[in-house]
Amino acid sequence: MATVHISMRKLKEILRLKYGCLLSHRQIAKSLSISASIVSTYSARAASMGITSWPLNEEWDDESLQRAFLKSKPRPKQFAIPDWAVLQQELRPKTMTLLLLWQEYVERHPEGAYSYNHFCRQYKTWLKCQKPSMRQNHKAGEKLFVDYCGPTMNITDPSTGECRTAQVFVAVMGASNYTYAEATFSQGLENWVMSHARCFEFLGGVPELIIPDNLKSGVTRACRYEPDLNPTYQQLAAHYNTVIVPARPYKPKDKSKAEVGVQIVERWIMARLRHEPFFSLRQLNTRIAELLIDLNGRQMKKKPGSRLSQFELLDKPVLKPLPDKAYIFTQIKQVKVHIDYHVEVEKHYYSVPHCLIKQKLEAHVTGQLVTLYHQGKQVAVHPRDHRFGGHTTNERHMPIAHQKQQQWSPQRFESWARDIGKSTETLVIEFLQAKKHPEQSYRACLGLLSLAKKYSPARLEAACHRGLWMGATRLKQITNILEKGLDKQALPEVQLDLLNEIEHENIRGNSYYH
Template identity: 45%
Template sequence: MPQERLSMRKIRDVLRYRHSAGLSLEAIARALKISKGVVAKYLRLAMAAGLSWPIPDTLDDAALEKLLYQQGAAREPTFAEPDYALVHQELKKKGVTLTLLWEEYRQAVGERGYQYTAFCTRYRDWAGKLKRSMRQIHRAGEKLFADYAGPTVPIVDAMTGEIQPASIFVAVLGASSYTFACATPGQTQADWLTGMGRALAFIGGVPALIVPDNPRALVSGADRYEPELNRATAEFAHPYDTVILPARPRKPQDKAKVESGVQVVERWILARLRHRRFFSVAELDAAILELLPALNTRPFKKLRGCRQNAFAQVDAPYLRPLPVSAFVIAEWKKATVNIDYHVEFERNYYSVPHALIHQAVELRITRHMVEVLAKGKRVASHPRSRRKGHYATLAEHMPAAHRAHAEWSPGKLQTWAASVGPSTAELVKRLLLEKKHPEQGYRACLGLMRLARNHGQARMEAACERALAVGAHGYRSVASILENGLDRQPVLPQQAELALPDHANVRGPDYYH
């Protein structure tokens, strides 16, 4: 592998430090700020050219250069260069070290192989010329990096023409650079967690570590050393049996792999979609998924193979299996139980056991359910309502008195009234129809039931008959009739309406037409 030539002055220093001062290769390399491999190379060239120290004064720089590179290089033994790209990929596998790779290299080439120090030095020189994201050694199946691309894609509302930006989520496996991308409506907590869940499903396994950026959607307390994940993010990691460790704030080198992956997605996917118009996030997402295979099968420039091949050989064997059931994204909220033993979320109300009145609880909200937890224990679960002002109440959450009240329905009330008598049935019917709110009618009917228990059904029927006769259709009227014993007195017949006599001075209705 060709290396940059040293100046004649540095070559003279190499020979002087070695032969006059007796310094080691490492000390010479440190003093001259060059690698040990370069020091060893020029000592070999000098030896092959028959040079030692001091160099004759008659040998100027031009003559010295000619002697080293033409005569010495011609006699320099030929070494077999290692396959540095293969070494770089093999190092990503668990348990593989440079020592092991050097031993395998020497077994393959024999005496034509470099010594261990030169082997390591030349490999590191080669790796130093790679991009930052490529030269980092990520262990197989260890890390999945995640971030959002800077550019967004406009989504056009087909009805109104309004334009909303869609964000592009990108995830990249550290060892193989296997890349996933998808479209999300924004960069909310749900969008982040959905993107990471879809990335894990795409690669078909779970790495030991997920390294996202440091957004507030995932991190409640950003810290360089101990970032604090919010509740939903921490909950996401549990079923996958993985660890989420956000990159340090303002440290892009922590996620150099996904920074490079974002750039690749922008160039090989988003650039190809720039002339297309999308009318939904789902449509954009489908277009991105169509282009992903071509991105992952593009050959590497400086390494063998492509992302797809590297994934199958390096990362895939070391990924843990996905959980049996998919993770359900949940939002967490704090709430206080109201005096009516309900908690509020999005102007809807959900019941909890009445003993929790005035206590602080947590709400776990998914797309379809609202769960209530008190001191870490689930105490209630309701289908999530989309109607504003809706009450979801379970009978077992009510106090006993409220439960007895709630168990009565109009049908049950009318059935009871009919069992007492026709007058009671008629009065109950009018109570339910005439009250402004059904609850008012329920309460009045329950009051009638109490009167019937106290005074008997016969007196109740008689009291209702008298109340209907006088046009008093209320609970209080029936209670007064029973209290004063009026139900025991005969009901006066209603007087017929008196007809006006015919008379010349009495004008009828036809007069005014």
């Protein structure tokens, strides 16, 4: 059977969940939406290379891991298949267990026996035809189901009277039904992730698993078999040492707790607040928190006690502790290094070492910092800057005698522009002199000179001449001149100031308005 290749991110997540979170191969497979056999294969290959702990040693970076896993090959193994019908008959007595039957199976087939986990999985697969549906039993502290309510709440701006809608986030513990809810202005990534962080603070701990819907903020690509988690959402799970297992699309039974929790919040909180006016998000969340106390303290009909008493009895004692450091929202995105060795993050440009030109990096963006990684290694850190079109450059990132610096230099851009025409050369020189470092203008120069290929050098020269004459010297303005064909029109004649020779205190002349 051909080897299935997985991404380096998923490979490292397998190792983190196996050795850091101590999950079984089946639990890891559910979290990452891959088969348990793939988890077993890569775990065995990691063990053969001496990787049996988390975090990894410094010697194992992304590049060395990829090289080592590509060289290593899994060894096929022949397994003895049990007689599942006989095994089912032997399981009928109350004293019999699958563990005992597996131990006997291993004694009969010591060289080709399944592992206990795989033995159980194979038996349950065979048993599906006789048990097509099964009631879900939730372990204490294991699962937290999260979702958004369908209806929204209205918030009125007291100064303008503008009405905004707020989304209601709901989280429900599987064993106790203990419920958390809060309102946010959107279902965007930051609100989605930070709602989880505030929910963990509310619970006073972290569950083993988070079961979300296939929301765009949490799951980048929804798929029944292999959904891709958003990197920022995955980093939240790593920070809190928990596992995310997305529900299958169009399978509401996978998250029935969330569906019921959403319905209860809509009926017992949102319906009670429908006639109350709210003028801020904080005011709305204060009222939701007050009604949550009543909701969680209310006596349940089908279980003894309340959600709060069940939570304190079942879930709270076994929740994982909160991390020592508070979570800071970090947006993760892929960026590409341009020839000016800068990357673009929210319309601002940050420098990286020039040897990474044309490489793809991973940017981690917080409220204060922009940290850039290449193959898992940190290559640059900059204070976050919100200026559109600005540049943040570390002089140590600049090339000294590098091939890229020789190929792209101010002299080369000026020579290229000089071949097109005098006006183009003048405009390129203005671009290069407009920045503290000429390298920061390379992108604009390339954009200008590339217009000669699209419109012809003669038209570009005419457009630059017209732009200089009009004072429209930005790249976008030159592009507009070419798109609208203004370069083909003659420049308007300069009108003579007929009043210039008349001197009078009430006559100002044209120069007054410049």
